[in-house]
Amino acid sequence: MKIMNPDPAPVFFEKCAQHGLKITPQRKxxxxxxxxxxxxxxADAVYKRTRKILSNISFDTVYRTLLSFTEIGIINLxxxxxxxxRFEPDPAPHHHFRCxxxxxxxxxxxxxxxxxxxxxxxxxxxxxxxxxxxxxxxxSKCSKSK
Amino acid sequence: MKIMNPDPAPVFFEKCAQHGLKITPQRKxxxxxxxxxxxxxxADAVYKRTRKILSNISFDTVYRTLLSFTEIGIINLxxxxxxxxRFEPDPAPHHHFRCxxxxxxxxxxxxxxxxxxxxxxxxxxxxxxxxxxxxxxxxSKCSKSK
DNA sequence: ATAATTGCAAATTTTTTGCACTCCG
DNA sequence: CGGAGTGCAAAAAATTTGCAATTAT
Numbered sequence: 119m120k121i122m123n124p125d126p127a128p129v130f131f132e133k134c135a136q137h138g139l140k141i142t143p144q145r146k147x148x149x150x151x152x153x154x155x156x157x158x159x160x161a162d163a164v165y166k167r168t169r170k171i172l173s174n175i176s177f178d179t180v181y182r183t184l185l186s187f188t189e190i191g192i193i194n195l196x197x198x199x200x201x202x203x204r205f206e207p208d209p210a211p212h213h214h215f216r217c218x219x220x221x222x223x224x225x226x227x228x229x230x231x232x233x234x235x236x237x238x239x240x241x242x243x244x245x246x247x248x249x250x251x252x253x254x255x256x257x258s259k260c261s262k263s264k
Numbered sequence: 265m266k267i268m269n270p271d272p273a274p275v276f277f278e279k280c281a282q283h284g285l286k287i288t289p290q291r292k293x294x295x296x297x298x299x300x301x302x303x304x305x306x307a308d309a310v311y312k313r314t315r316k317i318l319s320n321i322s323f324d325t326v327y328r329t330l331l332s333f334t335e336i337g338i339i340n341l342x343x344x345x346x347x348x349x350r351f352e353p354d355p356a357p358h359h360h361f362r363c364x365x366x367x368x369x370x371x372x373x374x375x376x377x378x379x380x381x382x383x384x385x386x387x388x389x390x391x392x393x394x395x396x397x398x399x400x401x402x403x404s405k406c407s408k409s410k
Numbered sequence: 411a412t413a414a415t416t417g418c419a420a421a422t423t424t425t426t427t428g429c430a431c432t433c434c435g
Numbered sequence: 436c437g438g439a440g441t442g443c444a445a446a447a448a449a450t451t452t453g454c455a456a457t458t459a460t
Binding site for chain 2: 249255
């Protein structure tokens with residue numbers, strides 16, 4: 119027998135319980151689909167993927183659920199330049215190379231970047247919970263197609 | 265006699281000439297206003313400021329002009345999370361502390377951040393033209409108002 | 411002269427809000 | 436049962452596109 123919709127990881131249930139979010143079939147599917155993503159999907163992309171499983175789920179539910187997940191720290195938002203929101207399912211610390219033409223974000227890991235010190239000066243602004251190095255430039259694909 | 269609208273800095277004329285952008289009164293005013301900004305204004309904010317000088321300028325002109333300026337490198341876009349675009353008039357290399365609650369961006373300079381090396385691994389993605397460290401957290405104002 | 415730019419308007423796209431119905435706890 | 440969550444719909448906000456009149460080179 120094939121398992122069609124295995125339950126999400128325990129962390130999902132924990133986080134939801136911690137923050138008083140109810141477990142619904144929609145949320146389970148959205149969680150699975152967004153965590154499965156290798157890219158940085160938009161809400162619309164997640165919506166399209168979830169529809170293959172829950173054919174009558176609404177975009178609003180997906181959109182609001184992704185925002186909820188972001189609030190409780192299950193996923194994150196990644197930086198863009200005023201385009202659509204993009205979600206980051208990967209919780210491991212990592213850094214970004216962003217193409218300024220096509221807006222693709224390439225993830226990479228770098229131990230020394232992870233450990234850059236927070237300047238004292240910044241402490242006055244607030245409490246740093248996240249560090250990321252953003253490198254920008256033109257990706258190889260875009261520099262070819264000219 | 266009072267100088268009402270002094271000409272923009274020479275770099276403005278140079279950059280425009282370099283990229284074939286024509287010098288128009290609108291562009292001169294938009295340039296002056298955006299460069300004067302101490303914050304990271306939205307197009308709408310720049311529009312409101314330019315209207316005080318050119319009372320009949322349209323939002324579209326401001327919006328498109330800011331995008332043009334971004335393309336030719338007079339100003340930059342700063343990273344956000346899918347909100348409105350925000351423009352960065354400061355050309356000096358600097359880094360950002362972003363409040364994840366109110367989305368305020370605090371600029372800071374840091375020499376060692378400026379000089380972090382680009383990992384070899386990243387070269388395969390494309391050519392890096394810009395480096396920025398983005399620190400995220402909750403700003404002191406937001407952590408008070410709770 | 412002529413090609414770029416502007417202003418206006420409309421069309422898209424993205425995000426937010428309201429509300430009745432449903433369902434989880 | 437009661438409040439949180441969903442789906443539908445509409446509203447609001449932001450961005451993009453088309454075009455005729457204007458203007459810089």
